[in-house]
Amino acid sequence: MAKHKTAHIISHTHWDREWYMPYEHHHLLLIELMDKLLDTLDQDPEYRYFHLDGQTIIREDYLQVRPEQRERLDRYIREGRIHFGPWYVLQDEFLTSGEANLRNLLIGHMDARPFGIISKTGYFPDSFGNMGQAPQILQQAGITNAIFGRGVKPTGFNNEVSEMDTYESPYSEMVWRSPDGSEVLGVLFANWYCNGMEVPADxxxxxxxxxxNLADAEKFASTPHLLFMNGCDHQPIQTDLSAAIHTASDLYPDVEFVHSNFDEYLKALEDSIPSNLVTVEGELRSQHTDGWGTLVNTASARVYLKQLNQSGQTLLEKVAEPLAAFAALAGVQAYPHSLLTYAWKTLMQNHPHDSICGCSVDEVHREMVTRFAKSSQMAEAIAAQSAAALTExxxxxxxxxxxxxxxxFTVFNTSGWSRTGTVTVELITVKKYFPEGPNPQALARELAQEPLGEWQVMDEEGKVYPAGLADLGVHFGYELPKDRFRQPYMARKIRVSFPAADVAALGYRTYALVPAAAAAGAEAAALDSVHVQGYTMENAKLIVAVADNGTVTVTDKQSGAVYAGLNAYENTGDIGNEYVYRQPExxxxxxxxxxxxxxxxxEQSPARVVMQTVLRWEVPASADETFLTEKRQMVPFTERTAQRSAQMVPLVLTTLYTLEAGSGMLQVSTSFNNQAKDQRLRALFPTGLESDHHYADSVFEVARRNNRPAAEWINPSNAQHQQVFVSVTDGVHGLAVANKGLNEYEVLLDGKNTIAVTLLRSSSELGDWGVFETPEAQCLGEQTVEYAIIPYTGDGAVSGAYAQAYQYQVPWTVLQTQGPATRVPAVNGQPHSGGVNLPVSGQWLSWNSEASPLAFSTLKMAEETGDLVARWYNLGGEPAELKVQPAFGAEAVYESDVLERRVSKLAAAEQNVDGYKIVTQVYQLEK
Structure with missing residues (x-):
């Protein structure tokens, strides 16, 4: 009898490393599951395959406890019975940077390389929305499909399918297209990834x-090939599955039941796909739903995690990797591949959706803080060693x-654009090692008696810069030479702040602190300056006036556009949970x-002015008693009736507005001691610009999003994800708000297109399928948030506004030189560069960044080939010219991909970059 349908049963477990239990509790269950899996594979030849949830870290986690099972586990991976990769972890795509998403894919492939086999399934089973550039990224990695659980259909409690007529695709299969036109076959878990769990053998x-289950699957399938996922969250494997498949085959002779895998299922699917599949484009964010199930408010759960993540991934991808590449190109230090991989892996252990989203129990997030610190400490050490090797x-x-x-001292600009801004560095003017005196106390007293003297900052051309100097007194320090024991010392230190101007992209510039007498008569550098009159600051680009209520009016001097009432603060109650914000009715x-x-x-100097405002406010202390009862009884958040408490607590907001010379942005830092629970705090920026859409920095794109949600949307909130900035423009004038780790915003339908950026959200429960109290998600105590206001004219990319926003997140790297001509000798009194002499200012890679719609993304070294890797992406829809000038010897230049492979040789480091394309070049270095 001919089979009319095929039921593909894919065994798996969706492995959240940590969630409603701490990591080690989940870890123990993983060990038990993997032990049982290996035994089942040994004993049952009909149990053909197991999908290891698309993440290679599961192997690491298991072997950490069961190292004796390495050979046994690895054999099944090599044989293709355990499907392995392509990711290192199942990340949240919108809360991790573009480069972090790529490192995740790259390291997953690196982990799989020794086995000669890797799953080429674009697996996103439970991401809280999917990035629009995923099809392009997957295609570049040789992956032609995407399997996902969210983004194009409504889901309810426990991921039940809602009965609606407004599906974006009538089928579970569709074509998914990136903005650049790249396409993959998309498969939606229309019946979720547990629709084949616990198959009965009776x-x-x-x-x-x-x-x-057959009827449910047929409801959405476009072909006779039906997908059944045999497993669920932390699901133990089904040991009697073979018997259950035999039972099903006997009951349904017209259905072929197979223990399958994604390779077999996708091949069968592709051979029978109909021609009328719907094409869905760009981001998949569940916009055609009621708006309650998008889980977007995880972007504001535990904001401190997002801040640590932004800092950590920026430190790795925008500081440590470029500096290490500079040092390798200069020949002063080998590129530390293994150390960087370790740092990335440690960081990415915080990137799974239940981790970085802040929607787990408190114990999980305490451990995350330690991981963030470990990764950042390694990145800092790599950056410091690389910078030291260069300056020596x-x-x-x-x-x-x-x-x-x-x-x-040397100022390194590791961003992709020329940079101007205020630089602060602590310098040692004189130091004495412990063996040079009777004891540290005597050395300290001796150094303290030395006059500080008067100093000026001078560049290599002999031009002087206005600088702020602060005597820091005597401090302890130490050196760790590579050839002898540590060298402790006491040193006299001075803090220097000055305006560094036009430091080359991916380059550096060296300045010196020189005695004032030696600088007498020297020419002053031609610089912008900041002026103050009352509570108004002004430089060549902006006028910033601080109002009585603490808001600011910013005037863009280029266009004359005025933006008033910026940075008022808004406070509302929140009776939702870590996943979902809900304001009390x-x-x-x-x-x-x-x-x-x-x-x-x-602070007032020609280089920088800092205005401080203090607002003394009172807000409700928490939600009322009804909220406690409703949580305990698991009343759905949409049905809660709790209100805010009548008790008030103080909320004192201290805001610093910083305007620097030459800068087109106003930097803002707000600090407060949060004592309020069950609430949300936002900063408001009324743009006054007429537009029905806005732009948000996302993963390798600046996504255009509608201000007004779809007709199906009933959630009063329309909060959305951002990476580095959000902007509103009327086509002539624009206002962008950049941030450091503030991933949630909303454009309000208030007639002013006000940008509202979430600064803090206080929650008290995990939510989801049970009752899990999370008191630490209230985020009580001292908080500091940072963001910037950037007015612009014309296109945000071409005008340079977006480049300013990207640079805002990247710290300067500044280091006192350790070369032989400084007053502070290098270790052993000799340079440590093996005879290499670098100029005091330089640039490793330049490109046509001026008025370009291209954004620079990364500079690093490829581990497999040793090539230098550089990446850009086109923010616009029109082709853009990329002209690169390497300042190092390259035998050849290749267009590459996200896996850093040599794809096609280029005649020169020049390309025409199509609209929205991610382009990677690799440079084969001269031997």
Whole structure:
């Protein structure tokens, strides 16, 4: 009898490493599961395959406890019975950077390389929305499909399918297209990834089971090939599955039941796909739903995690990797591949959706803070060693203008654009090692008696810069030479702040602190400056006036556009959970617009002005008692009736507004001691610009999003994800708000297109399928958030506004030089560069960044080939020219892909980059 349908049963477990239990509790269950899996594979030849949830870290986690099972586990991976990869972890795509998403894929492939086999399934089973550039990324990695659970259909409690007529695709199969036109076959878990779990072997139970599940799958399938996922979250494997498949085959002779895998299923699917599949484009964010199940508010759960993540991934991809690449290109240090991989893996252990989203129990997130610290500490050490190796090789002796008493220091710009801004560095003017005196106390007293003297900052051309100097007194320090024991010392230190101008992209510039007498008569550098009148700051680009209520009015001097009332604060109640924000029905929205601020000018110099405002506010202490009862009784958040408490607590907001010389952005830092629970705090930026859409920085794209949600949307909130910034423009004028680790925003339908950026959200429960209290998600205590206001004219990319926003997240790297001509000798009194002499200013890679729609993304070294890797992406829809000038010897240049492979040789480091394309070049270095 001919089979009319095929039921592909794929065994798996969706492995959240940590979630409603701490990591080690889940870890123990993983060991038990893997032990049972290996035994079942040994004993049952009909148990053909197991899908290891698309993440290679499961192997690491298992072998950490069961190292004796390495050979046994690895044999099944090599044989293709355990499907392995392609990711290192199942990340949340929108809360991790573009480069972090790529490192995840790259490291997953690296982990699988020794086995000669890797799953080429684009697996996103439970991501809280899917990035729009996923098809392009997958295609570049040789993956032609995407399997996902969210984004294009409504799901309810426990992921039940809602009965709606407004599906974006009538089938579970569709074409998914990136903005650049790349396409993959998309397969939606329309009946979730547990629709084939616990298959009965008993005929009576199996009949009822399969009658329902076959009909449910056929409801969405476009072909006779039906997908059944045999497993669920932390699901133990089904050891009697072979018997259950035999039972099903006997009951349904017209259905072929096979223990399958994604390779076999996708091949069968592709051979029978109909021609009328719907094409879905770009981001998959469940916009055609009621708006309650998008889980977007995880972007504001435990904001401190997002801040640590932004800092950590920026430190790795925008500081440590470029500096390590500079040092390798200079020949002063080998590129530390294994150390960087370790740092990335440690960071990415925080990137799974239940981790970085902040929607787990408190114990999980405490451990995450430690992981963030470990990864950042390694990245800091790599960056410091790379910068030190470079500065030790710099030929500071050749700068005649400085003289012998100069204290040189180097400013590294590891961003992809030329940079101007205020740089702060602590310098040692003199130091004495412990063996040089009777004891550290005597050395400290001796150094303290030395006069500080008067100093000026000078560049290599002999031009001087206005600088702020602060005597830091005597401090302990130490060196760790590579050839002898540690060298402790006491040192006299000085803090220097000055305006560094036009430091080359992917380059560096060395300055020196020189005695004022030696700088007498020197030419002043041509620089912008900041002026103050009352509570108004002004530089060449902006006028910033601080109002009585603490808001600011920003005038863009280029266009004359004025933006008033920026940075008022809004406070509302929240009776939702870590996943979902819900304001109590009918409750009042509080703002600081009617308060009076205490305003002080904290810092005033030609390079920088800092204004401080203090707002003394009171907000409700928490939700009322009803909320406690509703949580305990698991009342759905949409049905809760709790209100805010009548008790008030103080909320004192201290805001620093910083305007730097030459800068087109106003930097904002807000600090407060949070004592309120069950609430949300946002900063408001009324743009006053007319537009029905806005732009948000996402993963390798600036996504265009509608201000007004779809007709099906009933959630009063329309919060959305951002990476680095969000902007509103009317086509002539624009206003962008950049951030550091503030991933949630909303454009309000208030007639002003106000950008609302979430600064803090306080929750008290995990939510989802049970009752899990999370008191630490209230985020009580001291908080500091940072963001920036950037007005612009014309296109945000071409005008340079977006480049400013990207640079805002990247810290300067500044290091006192350790070369032989400094007053502070290098270790052993010799440079440590093996004879390499670098100029005091330089650039490793330049490109046509001026007025370009291209965004620079990364500079690193490829582990497999040793090539230098550089990546850009086109923010616009039109082709853009990329012209690169390497300042190092390259035998050949290749267009590459996200896996850093040599794809096609280029005649020169020049390309025409199609709209929205991610382009990677690799440079084969001269031997």
């Amino acid at each position: 005929p009576e139970a199996a009949k009822a089971y399969w009658d329902k 090789a710099m030929d500071v002796a050749g700068v005649a203008a400085w003289g012998l008493d100069a204290v040189p 009918g409750s009042e929205v509080l703002t600081t617009e009617g308060l009076t601020a205490e305003i002080t000018c904290l």
